[in-house]
Amino acid sequence: MRIGELGRRAGVSPRTLRHYEELGLLAARRRANGYRDYDERDLRVVAEIRSLVDLGFALEETRPFVECLRAGNPTGASCPDSRAVQRRKLTEVDEWLARLHAVRRELVAQLGEPPVPRCSFSEES
Template identity: 80%
Template sequence: MRIGELGRRAGVSTRTLRHYEDMGLLPARRRANGYREYDDHDLRVVAEIRSLVDLGFALEETRPFVECLRAGHPTGVSCLASQEIQRRKIAEVDAWLGRLHAVRDELAAQLGTPPVPRCAITTRETT
């Protein structure tokens, strides 16, 4: 498929796809006429990138996930490098949650409202 079709199917602009190509996340094969050529595996890679970005990953952080998919693994998180990035992201989210709870507790205290009990997920240890 050409870049326009990939963009439509993936729900991203052709400019975004070119940016992924420039970053080395989405290598394009070229037809004899110079047009970029993509396949369903490329669609899966773009979907993985978009999913990770939607979860708060920076584009560069998606690289291990993309490389894992390119290596033939069923998911981008099947590889140790991507699992480590994911663990770091979980730690970041836990830190954000801690800060948000502290802010919420301070605001509630100013109003004389009791603090809300913590959600079990924020105290869970990640492996």
């Protein structure tokens, strides 16, 4: 499939796909006429990248997941390097939540009001 079709099917612009290619996250094959050519594996790679970016991963952090898929694994999270990135991201999210909870406590204290019930983002609660 050509870049426009891949973009439509993946929900991204051709410009985004070219950017992924510049970063080495996507590898287009070239037709005799010079057009980029993609297949279903590329669609899967782009979908993986987009889902990770939607979760807050930086593009560079998606690289191990892309490499895992390219190696023929069923998911981008099947490989040890991908799992390590997921663990780092989870630690980062936990740190953000702790900072946000601290800010909330400080704001409640400054207001001098009883704490308002809050949503709990912890799975342990």
